[in-house]
Amino acid sequence: MLPSFDNLTESQLEANVSLFRAAGFSDPEAAVRAMMRITSLWRDAFEQKSESKTDPAEEPPWYWSLQRVCLEAPLKDFVLNVVDQYVRNAHEQFDVFALINSTPRALGILARLACASPFLTQTLLADPPCLTTLALHGRTSEMKSREQFAQEATNAMTASGRKRPQMLSELRRFQRREVLRIGMCDAFGLLDLRFVTLQLSLLADAMVECCLDLALTEAKVADLPLAVISLGKHGGEELNYSSDIDLVLICDQDSAVVQRVARLTIDGLAEDMPPGFLYRVDLRLRPWGEAGPLVNTISGYADYLIQDAATWEKQAMLKARVVAGDMRVGKKFLKRIRPLLFTDSAVDIRRSIQQMKERIEFRLRQRGKLNSEVKLGVGSIRDVEFLVQSLQLIHGELEPRVLNSNTLDSLVRLAEFGLISAEWYRHLRAGYVFLRTVEHSLQLLHNQQTHELPVDERQREWLAHRMDYPDAATLMRRFDEHRHAVRSIFDECLQFESTTLHSVAAAESMIAQAPATMLDTVLSWHALQERQLRLEEIFAGVDAGTEAIVSLRQIPARTDHWDLIVCGKDFSGWLSVICGLLSIYHLDIRRGDALTGEGINGFGDHCVAGRFLACFEVRLEVPATEPLSSLTFAENLATSLQEEIGRLGQQSRGSSIEDVRAELLTRFCDAVPQQSVSEPTSADVDVELIRLPDSVLTQMNITGADSWGFLYELASALSLSRFRVLRAIIDAEGSRVRDVLYVRERNGRPIESEERLQELQLAATLIKQFTHWLPTTNDPHHALARFRDLVSRLQPAVAWFDNMKSLRRPNVLHAVARVLGISQYLWEAFLQSRHQQLFPLLTNPEELAIRECRETLMLELDQACDRTYDATAAWAALNEFKDRHLFRIDMRHVLGHCRPFGAFSEELTELAELVVCRALEIAWRQLVPQYGQPLCEDGITECPWVVAGLGKFGGIEMGFASDIELMLIFAEAGRTAGADSVSNAVFFDHLVNAVASGIAAPQDGIFHVDLRMRPFGQAGSGAVSLHDFEKYYAADGPAWPYERQALVKFRCVAGNTGFRAAVTVACHRAIYGTGQFDFVAMRAMRERQIRQLVHGGAINVKLSDGGIVDCEYAVQALQMTFGDEFLTLRHPNTLRTLSEAARLSLIDPAHRQSIERAYVFLRELIDCLRMVRGNAKDLTLPTPGTRDWKMLARRLKSIHDSDVPLEELEA
CATH class of the missing domain: 3.30.460.10 (Beta Polymerase, domain 2)
Known part of the structure; x- marks a missing residue:
């Protein structure tokens, strides 16, 4: 908070300095004195207005606005200093306080320019009345044509006098004012990159034309067959703020007059006179470079292209555009040279462009600038331009429609004709726009031609603020993301062999088909002759250092049942790992005996200390595609189980037990048959606990209805609750289980306290039952962890037994599982901190079905x-x-x-x-x-x-x-x-x-x-x-x-x-009064959103091209265009307006249907992304094929019953 207006006095200096320091000013005393100078000028101006009705002691509106502007600015001291300078420069020319009082926007413009560009700021400080035009003129962002620029410039020159020096000086002042206007629109996001560069290019066209007209006047020539051809960024209508302009001068017939006019034109552009030069002019792209003639004839240039031009010179001519002079000569020249650009083979073109890029990067590497150069480095602007131009040179002869001098327009055409994929187009366009914007921001600093990211951290922070990033680290992350995405495409496209492009949907399809599960190939069992021999070999293998040994053989006379023996090194959670993997491989345990440590199981098999031994009869639960007697089936199955048990055991002993649980639970939920959890039937179990005398063990007698993965759910629940199972005797008959488990505390002590016995009961019943519902959730691992946390929080409550009674109801457990497994936000924001007040809502799912x-x-x-x-x-x-x-x-x-x-x-x-x-x-x-x-x-x-x-x-x-x-x-x-x-x-x-x-x-x-x-x-x-x-x-x-x-x-x-x-x-x-929609401003806003908020090489469902914002803006454009005529369009809801637009025949019914389908799908997708974290910060789509991608697809189906596959997003 800054001091009140009436306290800005010398006597309050010390107190005010403290307030400014607390507000974040780095030089608070200088800031206070700047504010005091401004208020002093205000009081002087106030006293001169005797007719004013305002109390001089009352705080003026501008002071309140200035406080807000300064406090919100990233560079507070600089902003206040600029306002101070501006007010001092302007107060003698016009009533500056009337302006900033009535139009707070004026202060916002000053602040924005101060943070964005010292060059533009100095331009404004030197010409204070410009701010009035920028702040008050509602048409500041309107596009101007080349002819409008030229006419306004001519009027300004004519008003300055008739002598060439005065006219050129006025032309420079006019150009500075226009650059200031364009830069302001750029800074406020009123023009996108395409239109910023177009306006700068058209302004340059007009300046070239004016200088040519002055040269013709100076040479006393009314007309001359001379054309000015622009190349490079100027030719592509994508000029920077501080670009050179690459010019080539062409004539029908050479003469001394032509040479003189050409020289005068170039001097008019490049001569440094108050207030500076117009443009640096680069003439080196003409035949023979600096050694060649200033002006070339059409035939001479054509001969050069045929006989001597390198590939890069033909590449440069792709951007040729007539900007001034005799249009007939210019068009004749372009028509003559166009066929001469497509004489090299595709291999030669790729090789030439690759070699040129390698030479550029070699020089940058020597100077240590390879990864900081925005224009020329790795994944830079030049990568995009070279990629586009290589494809144009290769395909332009057969398909001339891909030829365009503008990079962004060329990308559109290349995508339309299938030469790049939609995915490539999106990444290249986003990367190009980002890098060009960085380049603009660098050049706006001091109007210098620079392309390198600053090394100084303060300069990087300034650059980040200029581009509306919170800090330099965020900017650098975006920079690296876009460079990586651009370079990956560049490398793939410029390789010598042809590249096959795949859509995202096709790529996903290939990923899905690549891995084959263990059950896709049916193999048979290698029978061992004697059980004891098998056990001896198994123990010998474990003793030799193997983590685990698995033996599997088919039981005679029962072709679908198998005898499974697993022995390995002991680890915490061993039983849940074995049972989990068996469920994942669709092997159902029918009966068996498993123990850890020294002992004898029910089959008379001995287990030694430090080992576990599990002997199970299992049944394959999925239909086999080949006879189970296939030789290698059992070998592969046993090998896979052996490797996985060993790997997970090592992880568990290595303090990664949570990772093991998460992996098993997720894979279990992926593998479980959905029909087994689709209906809210009871999955209850009965548990009898018996403390064994003279033992640390507690016996658990468990009976209940059998279900898929029953023993894994039980063992996992016990492990999660820090209980250790030493032995498990399993028996399943029909649809019932009768299991006996012997457990103790994980630390080796007996289970003694009533609280822990209650936890044991809960683990075997409630948590086990909850696990049964996890396959219906989106994030099973976190759902289970949150559920256990929730139960522990509910235990001390007075209504504990009522809560537990409610939780045992299957439909309540199902509801709790869905909530905890879908939304981290709902857990953290509500249930975790306010479970006592909000948990009762979950215990009545039937009541939740009714809308209040x-x-x-x-x-x-x-x-x-x-x-x-x-x-x-x-x-x-x-x-x-x-x-x-x-x-x-x-x-x-x-x-x-x-x-x-x-x-x-x-x-x-x-x-x-x-x-x-x-x-x-x-x-x-x-x-x-x-x-x-x-x-x-x-x-x-x-x-x-x-x-x-x-x-x-x-x-x-x-x-x-x-x-x-x-x-x-x-x-x-x-x-x-x-x-x-x-x-x-x-x-x-x-x-x-x-x-x-x-x-x-x-x-x-x-x-x-x-x-x-x-x-x-x-x-x-x-x-x-x-x-x-x-x-x-x-x-x-x-x-x-x-x-x-x-x-x-x-x-x-x-x-x-x-x-x-x-x-x-x-x-x-x-x-609706104007019946117009500003498409230019809309595109600028969209570009700014993408640049600031979309990660490089990623899709943001809301903001990327084709995202939800494009749907909404399209509908709003319809409303603002036709809302004056059709009153029923004046509704704030997007879908309702879309339906009404179709009813009014403003859009085709088929288009309406496709737009509505896309809009609903994107809204549902956003909903499923946001419900996890509960914020709107990041709507980036997960990488296809990843766990997050699959979880998102599950949420989409579960919550919205969406019939649109996630893979169709690109469509």
Whole structure:
């Protein structure tokens, strides 16, 4: 918090320095003095306005805005210093305080440019009136054509005088102002990279044309058959802020006049005169480079390409474009040379480009810059350009439509014609845009041609802030991600042999077919002659150092039953590992005896210390594709079991027992037949515990209904609860089991305390039963760990026995398993910390199937919050109500009760509306006693107001991790009627901020109140009058296009009923009044989102190309284009609007169906990603084929019963 306005005096210097230091200023004293200089100029200006009605002691609006801008800026000191300089430079030229008072955006522009570009900042400081144009002119981001640039430049030159030096100087000033405008639009995300570079290129076209016109005038020639051809980035209409322009001059017939005009043109561009040069001009791409003539004829250039040009010179001509001069000559030249570019073979082209790239990288490696060069290094801009150009040279002759001078446009064409895959296109485009943006940011620092990432950490931090990353580490991670993705594609594409491209779906299919399970190949058993001989060989093998030995033979007369002997080195959890692996391999234990340590089993077999011995009769539970007598079946099966038991045993002894449990549980759940857990039938068991006298062992007699993996579930539950099984006698007859286990504590002590005996009972019953339901969950390992934690938390509760009775019900266990196995967020945010209050919701799954109506919720809320007028208690009651019902709705969704699609969003949005309305009431009761009722300007009438929702809240589309975007609009200026009277703006700002702070978010993003969509964003007040609202969002108002677009989701949710209509009319007039949609600004916003938030080489379901945002923006474009004509399009919900657009024939019904299907699928996918962590931070899709990918697919099917395979995402 900074000092109040009236305390910015010399006497308060020390106190103010402390406040600035606490606010994060690195040089607080200098910052205080800068602020004092600004306020001094303000007071001087105020005193000169005798007609002003403002109290000079009252804090001016600009000071409040400046505080917000500085406190939110990453470079606070620099921003305040720039504002100080600007005010001092501007105050004698115009009323600068009137500007920043009425338009807080002006301060935002200064701050943004200060953090983005010292070069642009200096340009603005040297020409202060430019800020007025940038801040107030609603058409700042409009695209200008080459002709418009040229005409405006000519007008500026003509006004400066008729002498060449003055005209060239004015041309440079005009160019600086335009670069400033483009740079500002770039910094605020109003233009995407494609349009930034296009505007810079068209501006350069106009500058070349103006210099050529001046040269013709100087040479006293009206017309000349001379064409200026641009190559490189200028030719591709993708110019940087500080690029050279590569020019080639072509004529029909050479002459002295042509040479003179050419030289004057180049001098006009490159000559350094106040305020500098226009462009550095590179002429080395002409035939014979610097040794060749300045101007070449068409025939001479063609002869050079035929006889002497290297591949790289032909490659450079792919970007040739006529930018000035005689267009007839230029087009004739391009037509003549085009066929001459495709004379090399594909192998030669690839080899030449590879060698050229290797030479570039060799030089960079020698200078230690290979991995920091954005333009030329590994995975750099040049990789993308060379890849594109190689494919154009190889395929351009047969398919001329792939030829385009612009890299981004070329990528689109290459993808359209199948020369690169959709996956390659996405990664190359994202990488190219990212790297080019980094390059722009580097060059904007001081308008210098640099392409290397800074070594200095402070400079890297600055670069990160310029690109809207939180820190340099995040920037460098993105840099490495994109470089890796680009280079991988470059290497694959530039290899000599042809590359077969696979879609993601095809790749997944191949991955799925590659591994063959043990049961895919049916093999037979090698019988040993005598059981004792088998055991002797087995023990000898273990003694020799083998971890485990497995012997398997078919039982005579019972072809589907097998005799299995397993012996190995003892380890913790040995029984659960063996039983788990047998279940995974679909071997069901029918009877047997297993023990560890010295002893004799029921077959008379001896086991020695430090070993375990398991002798089982097992049955193969899946149908075999070949006769089981196949020779190698048993050998392979036994070998696989032996290797796995040995590996897992080593891991267990090596302190990796949790990893072993997680692997076994996940594989068990993947292998278990789904039909065995699909119905909520009872899986209960009876357990009798007998303490054996004179022994550390407790005998467990277990009977119950048999089920798939029964013994694994039991052994796993005991191991998880830190019990050690020393012997297990197994017997299964029909559908019943009768097992006897002998157990003790893991540390070797007997189980003595009643608490541990109770845990043993629970492990054998409740945890074992819970394990039975794990195959229905998404994350079995964490579900089981959370369940055990939950049970331990419930044990001390008074209602312990009632809780356990409820938990033993199969449908309750099933519900608990689904919840704990699907969402880490629901566990951490609710059950783990508030199990006593929220667990009862889970014990009544039937009640969760019913949606609570709005009236019931309102009645409960009234009872909860109206019991007290104490604000603290009221906020606590509101938040407790919110969390309980938020948890309940989430439970309903996870259990599949929120159907059809959209019902979950409706329930969450309804809850959010109730919470917001009640929060406003509580905040109102807090503020009115202090400030009084807000009144209109007449001092009598109560001032009406409304609160509107935006975003997903406004669109009735909330989901997991949705925030609540709000905007408060009040009727008019005025003051409150209390003794401590304040303006309505201040009162309503306090009101809406009290709501934002009063509604507690249980986790980042979840029901968090977001006020950033208000006019002027963070620099503006939290509440706005209707007049200011209309003025801000008017067609010629200062609102950015994306802010106006956001109003499509505007929906009044609280406040004066009559005033809602007036606000809605004003909102619709701002959105739909023009009947236009700013596609340029939309593309810029999308590019910025992708650059900042999408990992290189990855898919973000929300933000990547083709993600959910593209669906939403397409619908919003329809609304803003046709909403003035068709009133029924004016609805904040995307799907409803899409249906209405189809009904109105604005889109084809088939398109509507495909868009809706894609939109619903993406929304469901986002839902399944967010429900795990409960936040909106990262919606990156897992790598196909990984465990996370498979878990996501399971969630998608389980929660939404989706009929769209995850592999179809690319489609």
